[in-house]
Amino acid sequence: MSFKIAIIGAGSVGFTKKLFTDILCVPEFRDIEFALTDINEHNLQMIKPILDKIVESNRLPTRVTATTNRREALTSARYIISCVRVGGLEAYADDIRIPLKYGIDQCVGDTICAGGILYGQRNIPVILDFCKDIREVAEPGAKFLNYANPMAMNTWAAIEYGKVDTVGLCHGVQHGAEQIADVLGAKSRSDLDYICSGINHQTWFIDLRLHGRKIGKDELVAAFEAHPVFSQQEKLRIDVLKRFGVYSTESNGHLSEYLPWYRKRPEEITRWIDMSDWIHGETGGYLRHSTETRNWFETEFPQFLASAEKPIDPSKRSNEHASHILEALETNRVYRGHFNVKNNGVITNLPADAIIESPGFVDRFGINMVSGITIPEACAATCIASINVQRMSVHAAISGDLDLLKLAVLHDPLVGAISTPEEVWQMVDEMVVAQAGWLPQYADAIPAAKERLAKSTVKTRDWAGAARRNVRSIDELRAEKAALKQAV
Structure with missing residues (x-):
């Protein structure tokens, strides 16, 4: 070929x-x-x-x-x-x-939230x-x-x-499945079969089977709480599992910033996260990781x-x-995966126009989604809150409507749990002014935003966040890698 x-x-x-x-x-x-x-x-x-x-x-x-x-x-x-x-x-x-x-502490900040x-x-x-x-x-x-x-x-x-x-x-579904296989003691990932459905970074394992045997909520909770590592690193995800009845694909840190409950107060952040690695909830964790990775390369x-x-x-x-999608399309060797596509009835209780992440099969005829999936009501409610933010955000980006952008940020679950409307309006003005070089659609709105910022009376604070770490030097990274190698 x-x-x-x-x-x-x-x-x-x-x-x-x-x-x-x-x-x-x-x-x-x-x-x-x-x-x-x-x-x-x-x-x-x-x-x-x-x-x-x-x-x-x-x-x-x-x-x-x-x-x-x-x-x-x-x-x-x-x-x-x-x-x-x-x-x-x-x-x-x-x-x-x-x-x-403005008091909004994000771990990653690349999906929703401000x-x-x-x-x-x-x-x-x-x-x-x-x-x-x-x-x-x-x-x-x-x-x-x-x-x-x-x-x-x-x-x-x-x-x-x-x-x-x-x-x-995205690879969130695969990583979540690896964790579940680990806590259940599966000898191979192929021993675990699952249906995972929702939206990107808020996808839910709604059906789990180990060697064909259905795994229920109580068994999964007990397995995670008994695990020596995940019981500490995934405290928030385990809490959501207990309350929602299903496990989320996304990491502890990612999931924490899509919900209005776990990062709304500094003392709550430190209660639910783990600092052993950035992905478990560290303030600006992915920014630090990305900076270190760039320097390392x-x-x-x-x-x-x-x-x-x-x-x-x-x-x-x-x-x-x-690679698996391309192989299936070109050779007709069928591949099953989880893909982000327009809903159009794939998930029955999410909006038709939303981008959902759900199972599909690929062959020479294309990507064929499994339709008619219904996710638990609590999962749907959480997804819909994010979908509404995503929809407004896309429409704002297309139209250059700064007021619509501010409404999108205002309706974000974590932002809404922390900030007042006045704070949101000023924060968005400050962000678009700082990033004006990458926001051509807002060029006409930037001068007025600068004027409002010059006259603003909304108070802000100089805050590094509840759980911030400094970017490590190359020498520190080398020493850490050497120590890990020696330990192995």
Whole structure:
């Protein structure tokens, strides 16, 4: 087989390498072309030699190109994968820093809440530019695989306004299933069968079976509470499991910021999170992790390049969906996964226009979703609250309506649990002014926002958050990795 895959945001070095090697684990895909594109020439010059080394070491005919010209990369592409982070770490820092001034403490801030909503405002105009290029220069019928957050908003915009065949992909379901298999003592992940359904980052394991035996709430709670690690790292998720009756796919830290109950007061945050790793609830945890990862790649680049000489091992193919979807579409080997698509009745008690995440099967006919799923009422209520925020956020990003953007933030569950309307109005003004360079749709509204900020009487505070850690230096990271290696 010979076709072209374009990867937008290919400067995400580690993730791009993973997708690349996964795809090349499919024997039929050895003779394809990868077109890498990124606005950052430096990042492209880091990833291309790594992928070239993989191709050379494995003696493959695979072709790899790299360019900052996106339309060139997308020309004649059959599949387009997006891994972009619009605004980079600079804008992301504002997504965390500014809400903290108003008492809003986020762990990740890339899905909803104040940070995720503004992230969507930066992403959506760019996503629509991608879609325009795909329609105009990609292979007819090209498929857009979106990995970028905020997943639901980006996918919603691409489908509804970009008019491109789009699927959103995330690994939260797989990671949640790995945890459940672990606590239940499964010898292999294949021993566990499950149906997981909801919306991205709020997906719920509504049916669990181990060796065909149905697993109920009480058994799962007992298994998690008895686990020496997860009982401490996932306290919030276990509490939600007890109250809702089903386990959430998303990490302790992520889930905490989608709900109005666990991060509304500093003392509550420290009660429910765990500081052993960023993902369990640390203030700005993913921002710290991303900053450290970037610094690590920059410093340790020769080491990453050397590791690319290893042979591709199909047994180590990851559970990221992309390679499995492409394999199913091209070879008709059926793949079952969980995908982000427009609802249209797939989940009976969520809105038809929402982007849901639910089971589907892929073959040469496309992605075929399992329809008619009904999720528990409490799960639906939680999802609908987020969907309403996502809908307003997408519409605001498309129209450049600053008042609608403020209403979207006001209706966010965690923001609403903490902030007054006056605080929300000022916070959004402050965020759009700080990020004006990435928000072209709000250009006409920025001058008035600056004037309001100059006259504002709403008080803010200088607060690092309830559980903040400093970014570690390269030397500290090296020492930690060496200690872990010695311990093993």
